[in-house]
Amino acid sequence: MEVMTMGQYEKSSVSELQRKRLHEHSGCLDHSFKRSKVEALGPVPQNSGALVPQASEWPSNVVVARSQNFQEVIMPLKPSRKFSLSDLETVNTSSCHGPVSTNYPSPKTRIGQLYPGCPTQSHVLSSNSEDLAHENFVSEVVQKNDKCITSGNPYNGYAIGRKSQGKTVREDSSLLQAYPRKDETMASEQNLTRVNSIIIGLEASKQVKDDCGKHDHVLAAEGSSDLNICSATKITEALNQFRKISGKLLRERKEKLEGKGKFSVQKIHVKAAMLLKEKRRLVNADGKVIGAVPGIEIGDRFQSRAELVIVGLHLPFTGGIAYTTKDQTLIATSVVESGQYANERRSSDVLFYLGQGGNPAFGDKKPKDQELVRGNLALKNNMVARIPVRVIRRCKTSLIFKTLGENSGKKSEFIYDGLYFVTKFWQERGEYGKLVFKFELNRMAGQPKLFMGTVGSSRTSEVRHDHIVLDDISWGKEKIPLRAVNDVDYEKPPLFTYITKMIYPNLHDLSMPRGCQCIEECSGLERCSCAVKNGGEIPFDDNGLICSQKPIVYECGPSCKCPPSCKNRVSQHGVRFQLEVFKTESSEWGVRSRNIIPAGGFVGEFIGKMLRGMEAKELTRYSLFFNDIHVNPTLKSSSSPATHEDGFVIDAAQSGNLARFINHSWSPNLYAQYVLYDHEDTRMPHIMLFAAKKIPPLQELTCDYSNKDNQVCDAYRDIHKESCYYGVRARREALC
Numbered sequence: 001m002e003v004m005t006m007g008q009y010e011k012s013s014v015s016e017l018q019r020k021r022l023h024e025h026s027g028c029l030d031h032s033f034k035r036s037k038v039e040a041l042g043p044v045p046q047n048s049g050a051l052v053p054q055a056s057e058w059p060s061n062v063v064v065a066r067s068q069n070f071q072e073v074i075m076p077l078k079p080s081r082k083f084s085l086s087d088l089e090t091v092n093t094s095s096c097h098g099p100v101s102t103n104y105p106s107p108k109t110r111i112g113q114l115y116p117g118c119p120t121q122s123h124v125l126s127s128n129s130e131d132l133a134h135e136n137f138v139s140e141v142v143q144k145n146d147k148c149i150t151s152g153n154p155y156n157g158y159a160i161g162r163k164s165q166g167k168t169v170r171e172d173s174s175l176l177q178a179y180p181r182k183d184e185t186m187a188s189e190q191n192l193t194r195v196n197s198i199i200i201g202l203e204a205s206k207q208v209k210d211d212c213g214k215h216d217h218v219l220a221a222e223g224s225s226d227l228n229i230c231s232a233t234k235i236t237e238a239l240n241q242f243r244k245i246s247g248k249l250l251r252e253r254k255e256k257l258e259g260k261g262k263f264s265v266q267k268i269h270v271k272a273a274m275l276l277k278e279k280r281r282l283v284n285a286d287g288k289v290i291g292a293v294p295g296i297e298i299g300d301r302f303q304s305r306a307e308l309v310i311v312g313l314h315l316p317f318t319g320g321i322a323y324t325t326k327d328q329t330l331i332a333t334s335v336v337e338s339g340q341y342a343n344e345r346r347s348s349d350v351l352f353y354l355g356q357g358g359n360p361a362f363g364d365k366k367p368k369d370q371e372l373v374r375g376n377l378a379l380k381n382n383m384v385a386r387i388p389v390r391v392i393r394r395c396k397t398s399l400i401f402k403t404l405g406e407n408s409g410k411k412s413e414f415i416y417d418g419l420y421f422v423t424k425f426w427q428e429r430g431e432y433g434k435l436v437f438k439f440e441l442n443r444m445a446g447q448p449k450l451f452m453g454t455v456g457s458s459r460t461s462e463v464r465h466d467h468i469v470l471d472d473i474s475w476g477k478e479k480i481p482l483r484a485v486n487d488v489d490y491e492k493p494p495l496f497t498y499i500t501k502m503i504y505p506n507l508h509d510l511s512m513p514r515g516c517q518c519i520e521e522c523s524g525l526e527r528c529s530c531a532v533k534n535g536g537e538i539p540f541d542d543n544g545l546i547c548s549q550k551p552i553v554y555e556c557g558p559s560c561k562c563p564p565s566c567k568n569r570v571s572q573h574g575v576r577f578q579l580e581v582f583k584t585e586s587s588e589w590g591v592r593s594r595n596i597i598p599a600g601g602f603v604g605e606f607i608g609k610m611l612r613g614m615e616a617k618e619l620t621r622y623s624l625f626f627n628d629i630h631v632n633p634t635l636k637s638s639s640s641p642a643t644h645e646d647g648f649v650i651d652a653a654q655s656g657n658l659a660r661f662i663n664h665s666w667s668p669n670l671y672a673q674y675v676l677y678d679h680e681d682t683r684m685p686h687i688m689l690f691a692a693k694k695i696p697p698l699q700e701l702t703c704d705y706s707n708k709d710n711q712v713c714d715a716y717r718d719i720h721k722e723s724c725y726y727g728v729r730a731r732r733e734a735l736c
């Protein structure tokens with residue numbers, strides 16, 4: 001029944017109440033610490049009075065936490081139960097500071113975050129060894145068998161070490177995430193299992209099970225000496241040095257220019273960073289740290305990209321994806337969400353990250369398709385190996401940094417958001433009409449939430465907190481998940497069966513067209529029979545954008561000899577843009593894209609059940625019928641408007657796809673193009689929707705269903721004329 005402390009506990013700031021609570025826990029506390037038997041893990045600082053008992057005397061089931069002032073509290077754990085964060089709730093950690101002391105939430109309870117996974121037979125000790133004493137909140141987990149010592153900073157995760165011949169060999173690892181703050185997410189056994197498996201994934205070949213008994217969370221990491229210096233103190237020092245040097249260089253440059261002419265602050269930053277590199281003052285200089293960087297916490301803010309380099313969080317000065325080589329495989333270590341590119345946030349935990357390359361605004365002279373190389377390949381490898389990547393977000397800030405003795409007037413800073421898993425990647429058409437890679441990154445569970453103030457996550461807006469009511473309305477049937485967002489109420493879109501191919505009437509004999517004989521890509525030359533049907537041309541450009549509207553476009557089909565990549569196969573490949581269903585202001589559902597859609601870009605097919613008009617007894621709000629006498633000669637002339645009974649109807653009420661949510665507008669940004677490729681019945685072509693003009697992200701996608709250009713028509717064409725969401729009937733904008 002006693003609270004044990006080490007070192008300065010007598011002078012500790014643990015309150016009476018706290019003592020009492022600790023006291024209550026102390027049933028199984030071993031009192032046998034003896035100063036004479038200290039086995040320090042390094043030189044002991046004067047003021048620490050560190051006591052580290054010999055292994056044989058380590059009490060079982062205790063935990064020692066360290067407070068802000070390096071005061072330790074020993075707390076008992078009940079035998080046979082796992083350590084719980086509540087055991088440490090009372091530790092006095094009233095304030096703290098970190099490498100960039102701007103935005104730390106109260107560290108209360110965090111100090112315990114190191115321990116939840118410790119097996120009960122382990123001891124959790126603090127250490128005041130010199131190198132640890134300079135780090136804030138460092139504690140150590142020491143295993144009883146005298147073989148493994150796990151030490152770490154509860155703010156950063158673990159540093160891993162081993163006990164060898166009575167000496168501690170510090171082999172730090174930055175591979176672990178910090179455990180969550182208790183008040184947000186309790187570190188659970190599940191979390192630990194996950195974290196363990198990450199490490200195992202990362203360091204499988206280095207696992208030191210033999211040394212460490214059965215505790216596979218104790219692993220030797222590579223680059224140990226580098227990682228050792230990754231402490232908060234080292235980081236703070238490096239940052240201070242950097243700010244000093246870059247400040248001096250900036251002042252000199254300003255003086256030289258005497259207020260005239262411009263200079264690049266970024267270049268000066270790079271120069272200052274290089275000077276520090278020469279002095280070997282950079283942290284994680286080789287960029288090999290995968291996972292959390294010791295000494296850096298979620299929420300740490302940095303003033304420039306150069307500072308990310310200085311602290312080893314993200315090494316390239318400009319590139320968005322940092323990667324390293326591990327076992328001869330490229331592995332991404334970090335990405336910066338700069339807000340400059342078409343990255344999108346699905347939520348605060350899900351990021352769609354644009355791959356690198358092919359962007360004329362950034363190095364590449366001409367837009368081109370992105371390739372699966374360098375950072376893109378690395379991110380893919382992270383996905384395959386389930387290796388997390390650090391995410392750093394650029395934030396718009398109201399903070400004015402007062403470095404250099406003056407207001408730098410910074411409008412943005414960089415904030416460390418934590419570790420993310422790459423969960424998916426795909427190709428789509430980018431802003432320049434070229435293929436780009438998109439990676440879906442999901443924030444690892446169990447990390448502290450990011451309190452970021454205002455964060456500019458995308459080029460257009462601040463972080464969006466869309467209320468996602470459904471992750472994927474296609475239930476995995478489309479290549480890209482199509483989420484449903486509802487910021488109006490909590491309703492989900494109406495249920496229907498999602499299909500990706502048309503359902504045709506049973507009786508109808510759909511004959512396959514004769515395909516072209518082109519072995520390679522089709523071209524507009526006469527020998528391509530599909531091009532001939534298209535009037536001697538391929539109706540799509542090299543970027544897959546449709547060149548002009550036609551009564552019918554003939555794409556190459558299943559009986560053509562050309563490859564699937566043929567330029568004359570576009571709409572049959574399905575949805576490429578990141579589309580979503582959303583609740584509109586009129587409380588109906590609509591569709592929009594999270595990407596820019598270039599003019600002529602293919603958006604989707606109106607899919608449903610094809611019915612003979614006569615069979616479609618009632619038209620629903622999800623019915624479209626063909627009303628084009630050029631396409632369907634069986635229809636009557638336009639002077640006597642055709643009804644749906646004359647031809648065919650696509651009904652998407654029961655079974656359909658995303659297009660069933662596209663609304664009508666008199667000023668649409670999409671148009672319907674008839675396309676044939678897998679059958680040749682002109683009475684029931686595919687209805688493919690293409691962008692009539694460049695459509696900015698998040699603008700509602702609309703189509704004119706009023707049979708305006710002898711196209712598709714919905715059952716409500718007359719209603720549209722009277723009551724349309726989009727106001728009075730406007731003059732239709734010219735198609736590009």
Ligand SMILES: C[S@@+](CC[C@H](N)C(=O)[O-])C[C@H]1O[C@@H](n2cnc3c(N)ncnc32)[C@H](O)[C@@H]1O
Nearest residue numbers: 588589621660661662663664716723724725726
């Ligand atoms: C293909 S659905 C579009 C999705 C629909 N908004 C929903 O929530 O399911 C077409 C139906 O939506 C409604 N609608 C679409 N555009 C409209 C508009 N501009 N004005 C009024 N109603 C419209 C009509 O009821 C129409 O029949």
